[in-house]
Amino acid sequence: MKSINTLFLVAIGILFFSCSASQDTTSQSGTNENQDLVIKFNNGVIAKSIAKNYPELNQTWQIEAVFSDEFNYEGKNSEFEKNWNDTYFNGWRGPGLTEWTSNNSDVKNGNLIISASRKPNTNRVYCGVITSKKEVKYPIYTEVRAKIANQVLSSNFWFLSKDDKRELDIIECYGGDRDSEKWFAANAASNTHVFLRNDSDNSIIKDINKSVKHKTEDGSPWRNDFHTYGAYWKDAFTIDIYYDGKLVNKIRKESINDPENVGLNRKMFLIIDLEDHDWRSRKNPPITPTDEELKDESKNKYFIDYVRTFRPINKN
Template sequence: MLSAGALQAADWDDYPVPADAGEGMIWQLQSLSDDFNYRAPAVGKSVEFYSRWHEGFINPWKGPGLTEWHPEYSEVDGGMLHIKAGRKPGTNKVYAGSITSHQLVVYPLFLEVRAKLSNLVMASDFWLLSPDSTEEIDVLEAYGSDRPDQAWFAERLHLSHHVFIRDPFQDYQPSSTDTWYTDGKTKWQEDFHRIGVYWRDPWHLEYYVDGKLVRTASGVDVIDPHNFTNGNGLTKPMHVIINTEDQDWRSGAEPSITPTDEELADDSKNTYLVDWVRFYKPVPAN
């Protein structure tokens, strides 16, 4: 059973949903799914683009660290969403692409991206965040740079989540080694890969890479051990965000891990490509 817009062939049809919808349930494609098979120029975008997304973030914040999200650093062309980065002239800041869904999504939900990381030390991201910025699911957060001293990150995908208290500020995310997934050989920037999450319920997340279950985050001790959610877990509807970031834990390190002018000017390195994103909810088969 699919939504009306999915009756024609879609780019993701060759990839079955890897998660189990449950007994007597099937997966129903949701209207936020986007194959990016339309044109949305950097300036002005298009009606199709704006039907699902807007440029920027969930609020007026411009981004972490040296990041300055800029509306002209995202576009749709050639069947792909292009999330770009470039130097803000005369500064050490980095202009970066970011788009956010109008719609809020909530569990139970399977979501997946097919993407190719940028070849920068910046993060290439696909994530969820509640409107009050207290609950976050990081489906994909990865650093694709082929710099020799960045090989550890190039071989890993960060698969995580956060719960926050905003005042006074507190931030929990799991720190276990399984949040940095590696298969021991793949440099994730070199090709397109599928990364997905099944947000089954408030206390259970399943992470999938190229259709394979690679991490399960389940239970109070993993999801919210400090009770920041008052015993509720991950319950809040969230916006979907696709962006790139120059994060301060990297650019503020010594030595600083931030892209050079040359890297930012190189179109073969400065673009995070998204082929498609898809969203499904489990519904009764009958």
Template sequence: MIKLKLIALILIFQIASCSKSSTDEKPTSEEDNQGEVITPEEEVEEEVVKDWKTIPVPADAGAGNVWEFQELSDDFDYDAPADAKGAKFDKKWTDFYHNLWAGPGLTEWRRDHSLVVDGNLQMIANRAEGSNKINLGCITSKEQVVYPVYIEANVKIANTTLASDVWLLSSDDTQEIDIVEAYGASYSELADSDQTWYAERIHISHHMFIRDPFQDYQPTDAGSWYRDGTLWREDYHTVGVYWKDPFHLEYYIDGKLARTTSGTEMIDPNNFAEGKGLYKPMDIIINAEDQTWRSDNNVTPSDKELENKENNTFKVDWIRIFKPVPAN
């Protein structure tokens, strides 16, 4: 019986080989003939895998330049359990904030509240046991970025009064660029207040700090709260910043230029950086957080709201980084 099965398999293989070499068959490329035959379904899957890299960068790389993909980028197409992230995650990310601070407001950043699953980095919120604090996730890149650089993430804002964030911060906490800071919920139960104004906007801004005595500058113009009628929690959206130089930032949402901030009067009118602007290398930070200015006004999730895990999960499909380089 085993011999008969083996003969049958050989015959099938020979028939398949003859069929492939038939003159009636559609010609294949030399590369296809050298490797495995790819079915239409596999071709589609391959395109999806590559798409996050090949989506055109919306910013202009400059005359004579092209965008070069940076390996610090991450598609999160792997599993990294909350309690043991693994080597692939650990190669690029520190599983916490960039120092030992546990977070603002009622935030309690915990390593077991970030994970990678289902092709997404996920930041999950819940109530800390026996406390009014909220457990949340936060990760920091192991490599820093510095201008000129384009950074873009594909994110799904959490349907909560908590902040969903992708941002940059210098090692000494004096310079910050907020790529996305968003609050997805349209209503706060504890504050009994409508939050649609925030649910319809993405905060895109930057900060210049002096730490002692503490001073904080950020632009306060209407353009720092981007709105186009979208409820940002309802779907994935791409958010990006082109940090072109110390005095020029361009923000992109879903591939469209949403805001440009440039010049001394917009970047550092108080001269906190002594005329140098946004010049310091920065860490990439991805996190969810409660913020003091909101929780002090009771705009923070109730226990009932926190029971809905999906609403209180910030998701990042991918983050990609490009540098402009001279074209060959």
């Protein structure tokens, strides 16, 4: 069984990892004995990429257990409850037609499962969400291994500050198999947001955002397989995004474009969820799931094999 209850000090050459092409990603369960435990990380594709840009990462790291989970237990038991809230971190119920509910998250067969369903007699969409109980801040490397839901909804792994003013989206992907959705399903996004908000009601005055799209090597939809989605959040103005062990987005000061000149400087909650976004549901015709799509058990689930977060430890 995989375990994260013990802190492991691991050299960078065996710390960062990607899922090799030889792994069985067609199974709904992402478990694989070759990736068990932190000390068995594979051949270090990410390590080589990071070392090229950050020679100082030739150091040791430790796992941040409160922001990590292998999901090797059944149900949302006491082990789940140690690290996660089975809700959003505040009272917001979600964007657009989204209505987050704890009924749409589960842990089964080695995966966190975030699902979607119809709220009866409405056009709203029940979606699962979990958030970390604590806030995390750089420097960290964090990664999920996940299988995107086959829905026009967005499958997400992201971070948001408690004041709702800074956001980092490591993966945001619309995974539906409609003909009109082919481009979105093959182009996952990593994003940053700097929100200028009205202090009286928290409404958005301006959203300064930067989105970068990413394709799979063969251009196939991301939903077809398990993939790894990670970020090295080095500091407020330095974030590197890695998909399947490859550096796909270098986020720097000029792309964050923060008028306050502080960047992503805040502690943030880790969030894993599904969402129905209003910019899509408000279109004519609306891009939102049908009842048939939501009822399809082979399509309405977002699988997360693990989330792993690490912090660098000084050599001395």
